[in-house]
Amino acid sequence: xxxxxxxxxxxxxxxxxxxxxxxxxxxxxxxxxxxxxxxxxxxxxxxxxxxxxxxxxxxxxxxxxxxxxx
Amino acid sequence: xxxxxxxxxxxxxxxxxxxxxxxxxxxxxxxxxxxxxxxxxxxxxxxxxxxxxxxxxxxxxxxxxxxxxxxxxxxxxxxxxxxxxxxxxxxxxxxxxxxxxxxxxxxxxxxxxxxxxxxxxxxxxxxxxxxxxxxxxxxxxxxxxxxxxxxxxxxxxxxxxxxxxxxxxxxxxxxxxxxxxxxxxxxxxxxxxxxxxxxxxxxxxxxxxxxxxxxxxxxxxxxxxxxxxxxxxxxxxxxxxxxxxxxxxxxxxxxxxxxxxxxx
Numbered sequence: 001x002x003x004x005x006x007x008x009x010x011x012x013x014x015x016x017x018x019x020x021x022x023x024x025x026x027x028x029x030x031x032x033x034x035x036x037x038x039x040x041x042x043x044x045x046x047x048x049x050x051x052x053x054x055x056x057x058x059x060x061x062x063x064x065x066x067x068x069x070x
Numbered sequence: 071x072x073x074x075x076x077x078x079x080x081x082x083x084x085x086x087x088x089x090x091x092x093x094x095x096x097x098x099x100x101x102x103x104x105x106x107x108x109x110x111x112x113x114x115x116x117x118x119x120x121x122x123x124x125x126x127x128x129x130x131x132x133x134x135x136x137x138x139x140x141x142x143x144x145x146x147x148x149x150x151x152x153x154x155x156x157x158x159x160x161x162x163x164x165x166x167x168x169x170x171x172x173x174x175x176x177x178x179x180x181x182x183x184x185x186x187x188x189x190x191x192x193x194x195x196x197x198x199x200x201x202x203x204x205x206x207x208x209x210x211x212x213x214x215x216x217x218x219x220x221x222x223x224x225x226x227x228x229x230x231x232x233x234x235x236x237x238x239x240x241x242x243x244x245x246x247x248x249x250x251x252x253x254x255x256x257x258x259x260x261x262x263x264x265x266x267x268x269x270x271x272x273x274x275x276x277x278x279x280x281x282x283x284x285x286x287x288x289x290x291x292x293x294x295x296x297x298x299x300x301x302x303x304x305x306x307x308x309x310x311x312x313x314x315x316x317x318x319x320x321x322x323x324x325x326x327x328x329x330x331x332x333x334x
Contacts, residue, residue: 014137017136018132018136019268019269020322020326021140021156021325022158024156024326025156025328026153026155026156026159026328026330027156042126042127042132
């Protein structure tokens, strides 16, 4: 069904992705300290950006999606 | 460019063959007490504390790098049991990274036992108010009874009864979404080894007309993933008629089932 990882990635919204990679998994500060408060701010910022119509359009048209190697 | 910082993707309980895949170029493994940490070296110019904070507020940068993070871990997950780290875990030295592995060794091993051979799937359930309202007389006997009364009443009485019915509809919608939502959730839960609930997302973020009533993650045995997906498809067909939609994403690395937070 979703055997291809690229197809799979495109189906996934950045928010769902960020919800996992920023808020879940093994959460460590490491040596570079990005505090929980900072992460909350990032997340909030992303939510705000994503709720703007303009950003949504950009995301839909793929202008932000630059990581996928064809 | 000198890459002086250690960026962590995930850990595995077996040694990943990183030479196997072109996308693993630049990755390396650090072995600590039988645990393999998959890392890459990254430059200060992007990942120093100051620069990382700056970059994290750049949506384009964040999107590219968060996707790369999950993509790498997902590729590794195809062949190995992996415990994913959150994005942006950076160490200055191998010593401090290895210290973490040693300090948390027991809980890490425990997590490997939990997630071994399994993957995470995301399930969102939405309900469409209009579709549900259209069928309210079929789904709710109370609404149907009231409708019969309305049909049999004089215009004046019918008017009052209609007001009563619109109140009833709100209550019934609430009851029906709870009942159906719970029923679908239970059905999906039976197919899984574990489940966690995530926050509901508002319409501005989903970009959908219908309303999210459930956002959950399920831990599924990899060998059962096809059955799981087939079951979701048939459940989706069953529930679309009553105004519900099920959205499935995955397989994800088991992010939602690893809750190890550093003791500060």
